[in-house]
Amino acid sequence: MTEVPAVEARQTGSQRVVSYFKERILRGHLKVGDRVMPERELAQELNVGRPLLREVMKSLVMLGFLDVRQGSGTYIARADIRVLSDFFTFCLSQEQDILEDVMQARMAIECQAIRLACERANEADLSRIGQWLSALIETLGDPEAGGRADFMFHQSIVAASHSRSLTTLYGAMSELLQRSHVQRRATTYRNPNIVRVLVEAHREVFLSIVAKDADQADRRLREHFAIGDDLRRKSLIETYRSGLERKLN
Template structure:
């Protein structure tokens, strides 16, 4: 059974700020953040909400439809507008669309990824369960098995790092990471394409992920942090050299050139 939420009468100047769509959107957003509206709750009818906020019903309807597209609410015929459990995949689509036309977006996302994973790996050392470690171990095995396949290899790489973040047990980190999933997959795929056919670099990829896993098993936060940072640092250096080095001239770089 859903609760029917009665919005408070707005009397204060700061509550009445904003007009039209932005006012409705901000009001509902704030109520969700405050927790006074929860998943499963039913909002008051559009007419009542419009009267409370001093806007037209079409404006309220537009705001609710926008929230519906974001997965925040569900508009049910003859029932009303129901607050939904957040769907982070919608946020991922928003990220992808909003950033798609930005130059060098993959590098920018990479920096956000590093910030999330470095903290996540420390938390994972404290909180990872047996099933978390088994999931990460399986991803390491899959990275090795697919190292010659750019498509499957990039997917295995993504699964490893996703499992690492999941093992942190931080809901916020997991949701932020999931929100970037489309762009992260693109990043993994582009990096694997750059690797080319160099056996030494492929071996390093397998061994490096195994080292991260071993640090997790040992519950060694400092070691895990160090290995992961080095993993990202070498990846950045590799991409830089690949753009101007031997790979750009027609042959893949050697392991020594990567390091």
């Protein structure tokens, strides 16, 4: 069998198989549509048994990284973000209090995305963001539909950045983010004053993008996040106090 480097030798067989594809794709040695070498040759190249290689490759097929074509062979596939999103959500859901951490990652992505959107957004992008702003306003009394409209408003801003890296990372968190939007709608959009403040915050964010003012857009978005965070904290305090009063009475 082929001798493998010391670093690879310390890896398990399955790790060597995954690393083989990851490293060669990163280096450009394998691209989407390229045919993978036959199983026997690949097993020798990686110094692993064919049954193990077969099982790991089946997992990579399920994740959308590889494509098996009957009678033709195995090819490098273009990964489907929906599959990666499910995997990412599954991993994060096992962590405690993960939504707060996801929110911090969301802020980092959106603040960079909105700056790029001010430079790169086209008419279709602006129209899409504007449509979701209108939908957001029209669904203030519906936590489910309103939460989705709120999420789509922000997702459309990230899409308007035309950054594949940012949209991929944001997409991987999409299910968790959409759930958080719905939850916040159910708890914070009760007070008319709160509704007015949040609607105005979204409108200011949108107008800043239209004006192509990156600094103002970044500032407005951060203000919007700060407002939302403050409202969430006040809502939790109010819920706790109400629950305590019911118990005492």
